[in-house]
Amino acid sequence: TPPDTTIDSGPSGTVTTTFTFSATDNTGVDHFECRIDGGMWAVCTSPVSYSSLTDGNHTFEVRAVDTAGNIDPSPATRSWSVDATPPDTTIDSGPSGTVTTTTATFTFSATDNTGVDHFECRIDTFNWQICTSPFQITMAASGNHSFNVRAVDSAGNADASPANAAWLVDLPPDTTIDDGPNGVITETTVNIAFSGSDDIGIDHFECWFDGGNWTGCTSPYSAAGLVTGAHTFMVRAVDTFGSADSTPASLSWTNAATDWAQIDAGGNHTCAIKQDGTLYCWGQNDQGELGDGTNTNRGAPVQISTTNDWATVSAGRDHTCAIKTTGDLFCWGSNNQGQLGDGTNTSWRNVPVQIAGVWMQVAAGDAHTCAIDSSNQLYCWGSNNNGQLGDGTSVAKSTPTLVDSATDWQQVAAGEAHTCARKTSGALYCWGDNLFGQVGDNSGIDQNTPVAIAAIPDAAQIGVGSRHSCAVRTSGQLYCWGDNSKGQLGDGTTTKRTTPTQIGTASDWVQVTGGLNHTCARNNSGQVFCWGANHRGQVGDGTLIDRTTPTPVSSSAAWAAVSAGWDHVCAIQISGALACWGYNVDGQTGIGSTAGKSLPTQVGTITDASKLTAGYNHNCIINAADSLYCWGENTYGQLGNGTNTNAASPVQVGTAAWQSIDAGSGYTCGIQTNGALYCWGLNSQGRLGDGTWTDRNVPVQIGTDSDWSQVSAGGAHTCAVKTNGLLFCWGDNFDGQLGVGNNFDKYTPTQVGSDGDWAFVSTGDRHTCAGKTNGTLFCWGYNGSGGLGDGSTMSSNVPVQVGVAADWIDVAAGDNHTCARKVDGSVHCWGANFDGQLGDGTNNTQKTPVQVGNDTDWAAIAAGRWHTCALKSNGTLFCWGDNPFGQVGDGSATDRNTPQQVSGGVNNWLAVAAGDDHTCGIAGDAKLFCWGRNNYGQLGDGTAWVPVPQLIP
16 A cells, blocks of 8 residues: 655745655655656655745645555645746836925836735835835925835835935925006106015026016116006026026006007906007906906006017906917906816916917907907807807806807807807807897897897997897998897887897997997997996996987097996097096006096007907907007906906006907907917806816917907807807806807817808807808897897707898897897897897897897997997997996996997097996097996096096006
């Protein structure tokens, strides 16, 4: 009988190489024989050990031999694996060199032939500790640091040469400007004091002034021989490790100038561009809508950035967007709806944030923005709860969202929650909030895609107020629709109109602009008329009486442009001088104080204003040199000058060249001459279109396209048309104002439908209207007041055609009303009319367009929050609607429900822009005037409110 062999102990999946064994036999075991891996049997004794074995799998066998020579026929067997190779550890990512944050995150990995069991990490000279990837550590302070990591495999082998990384933590210093010039000054020499702090010590300071190089400097810094215009000084501290402050302290001011070109009145701020391409903003700034890097209200214009290449600016309710001559679009101010278009929903930006793309025109509404790129495609972003972005949704967008595929959009205007836009053919479309009929489709239903406004197939210019819209037709007739509670439609009533209603019988209108509850318009003779709410003097006729028909602004000046803000108005004279009037509590009239004005009051001495826009409480203008200036409220950075300080007089927005600008609610959007679209200011709901909710106080390009042609900034959403006729909207979409077929906010431009024949767009507070090249007009978004013009009060998140007319050429969307202009020069308004913003002589809501009077010589329209303005072909300007701050410009604070000629003696207006409660206009001599509410400095003259045009210095 052979023995039976047993292995008692030995390796089993380990690196141990010692075995013990035994056997049983009836006669006794004589000896054992062992072998490894099938080798030769050899006599062995227990225990037996083996060494120098290679890595890998091995087999041990042992058999007993008894005294009779019988050999165990089934030897005991044990298999195991030998692992003597340590793992190899690699650091895959982590800080290196010099970093400016105390938090370090490392990722690491290792390779091993049998597998890694765990990792061990060590920081500096501390003990090893078990760790996992990623591994994060926060250092206490600046200094040199090292990180080591080693892998340990399942056999217990540790990496003998751990991976290591070394880096230097150098927290940058912080720099503060302690004293220096501010706002508009006359001194030619300034001294600026500054200081810095750092945890390891300041080595030296470096200063930068007006585009020069960074050079070493000491405090105080002296600059002498200052010329007229905007100036910017920056200083940064450099610590002993050589790290410079990554956010230098910045100070901007303006030496008095007289060359305004374009203006836009926002909610409670105003922005304007000078002839030399510099941008100024003033007024309310709590959302950074002035763009000067602060949140301080400015009662006088402050320059936005140091560039002189601004082309157009648009001031929304509390954000601002402006476009440079390169087509770069910047937005700043409130961004809670993504209306800045920078892809975020950061609450606000107080410096301009560029919105990628090449833009031609931008319109900032209440919390949305719209812009047209160099391909004539229209994009909108920001708030979209009423469909004001026109992308068929009610979802806010924080980056420019294509409204549709059309490539023939020409102009866009943004109201509180609606948008209107026109195409190259003059076709008018509106969308968004339609509660007051501001879309103009007679539905009263919010529309979230562009709705053709058939009644106005030949719009030449559009202007929207908060809840009303206006358009000037190629015939010079002015039409308004939407909210008319204050007579802002100008039809002599306070009845809302849900379809375009001709305002008067004149056929010489060239521009219209809408504010909160008032409207202003300019005729081809340079006269500016305002109407609607006038409790702030926004009608500009020297009274506080609401006007329901276009009322001449009390000024003998000839005006080149006018823009109505929320409760204030700013306008540019033909001479280039800038004047504002109306509500001024935030300095939105830019006259250097917070006193309201019911007559046009000069903002500085601007004499070359060419384009303007009025946002919620801010305005922006572009001058003859394509420079952009804004003023008024700057809470959200909507002035775009890198601060959040209100500016009571125009401040330049950088140095870029701009071709169009539109101010929304707390934000502004503009298109530079290169077609790039920029938005800045409030970015809630993504209204700036940069993909964020971050407010921007400097222009932020929306996307990278350079084919935007027109943009409109509304309440919290934006829409823009590209040169190829595509329409995009973004921002707040609660009411479907983006027109994209849903009610989700969009933070980047979202195309509205697939049409490529959009010509222009205008965004209101929560609705949008836009026109097509075939002359049809569409509105969408909020429609509770009939602002969509479709005859209903049902909101729509897709464009709804306004009637069947195909002769619309311009549209302006206000808060909840809409006005549009037809080819024959008639203006029709619809939507909310509680302040007479429809201009039809009533305070009755209109769900379809109602003509404002019988005149057919309207040349342009602008809709503010509850007021409307329109220009006649003879240059006279009329406003109507809400007027508690004089935003109608007829010298009173009485609401007007018919167009009232803007007082002040100016009869040659070239442009008009209506903000929330203010209005601005450009006279024939290129001088800029504003009137209405001035609580954020949006009138540019420092008073509280002015009911007649005030020249903007």
